[in-house]
Amino acid sequence: MSTEDFTARARIRDAAIKLFTERGMEKTSILDIAAEAGVSGGLIRHHFGSKDGLREACDTHVFDELVKFKEEVLANGAANPGFLPVFDARQLRYRRYMGRAMVDGSAAAEAQFTGIVDETERYFREHGMEMPDPRGAAAALAAMTGGLMILQDHVARALGEEPGTNEAMLRMSAAAGHLFLNPLATTEVLERAREALAAYRRKE
Amino acid sequence: MSTEDFTARARIRDAAIKLFTERGMEKTSILDIAAEAGVSGGLIRHHFGSKDGLREACDTHVFDELVKFKEEVLANGAANPGFLPVFDARQLRYRRYMGRAMVDGSAAAEAQFTGIVDETERYFREHGMEMPDPRGAAAALAAMTGGLMILQDHVARALGEEPGTNEAMLRMSAAAGHLFLNPLATTEVLERAREALAAYRRKE
């Protein structure tokens, strides 16, 4: 049986990561995770102490895997700026978990977010990309890529694709990549939008 | 007292919108909402039947307000493409609620998401913005702006601003606006990232 390939502890952790990602922390009960992992509920407490303990274990595991993945890619030569779209299924899964964790609020997720912002800002500076507010842009960019992870099921649905499939995720990543390469609007359009709002405000 | 300015029903609805936005649906109890609105828990059931009923009322109210706001701006002349950053506090609040609702999963939020995608895609076509996958880009864009709403507290924290303040939101909106106007990377950079991943995959 493939569920016996790993220790019960690892199976619990993986099941928790899966369910936390899909449903969020609050909507996932200990017994749901136990059933998914094929163990009793008590074993989860035995291994992780509490639900929060399990959650922290999941956070650090996902975080470590992401760091490891990044180091391995770096060792192979080119540096991925980090904000660019992702084409790897495993990394997508873990990034989606982090997105969920950011929504649910966890220390590891906060650190992850700040780390991405730091890294992106550094990339901007090192590559001479001039902009009025580099850190602001880096933070906005991190939130945007987070949104892609968090709302990927909505994206898939809007595209008529099956949620969670590689097909849907790759299409989304490719489209996001296009958006990063081409300006979406001119300054004039943005200014017009600002003007319209100002006119509206003056009226009310 | 300012809490007496509105009917209890409206106060409950507004309190629910506030708390659902800040904490999410699951982490907000009926009694939390009742306390915030200054009423008893039973009154919520009296007016809305159930927690789900209250939630649907919040969804449709926020949805209606957003539509109304958009129509008023449209009536004043210029059309905001919809994906562009928002500079109005009330609209930001309601958009953030919708972002939360999308994460928590609600019918109204799904409809809202699809509506934004439809509108954005139409905008692309009407303005002759050529791209390989207009609908994919529209969906990705909707998810990205959703991410800005959902993760705005993380953005504020990363920027050292106080979460929820107009200052923080305006800085984020301005930065997002800049990102929409300027290409972030060249095709070559994206291609290099893709190559690095491919090399990594070949190795493992």
Add this chain to the structure above:
DNA sequence: ACCCTTGCTATACGCGCGTATAGGGGGCTA
């Protein structure tokens, strides 16, 4: 042969939640 640790299950407890119900009080109409 003994025991003690480790991995695991079964069962119980208590709390907070959403839900249900009974009743009170003010303002309307007759």
Add this chain to the structure above:
DNA sequence: TAGCCCCCTATACGCGCGTATAGCAAGGGT
């Protein structure tokens, strides 16, 4: 004044959750 409806509160019920505890079976060291 009497009756009624509508808001609104107080209280209770039951369920599912996270947590706690007791115990069992297997393995390894002494």
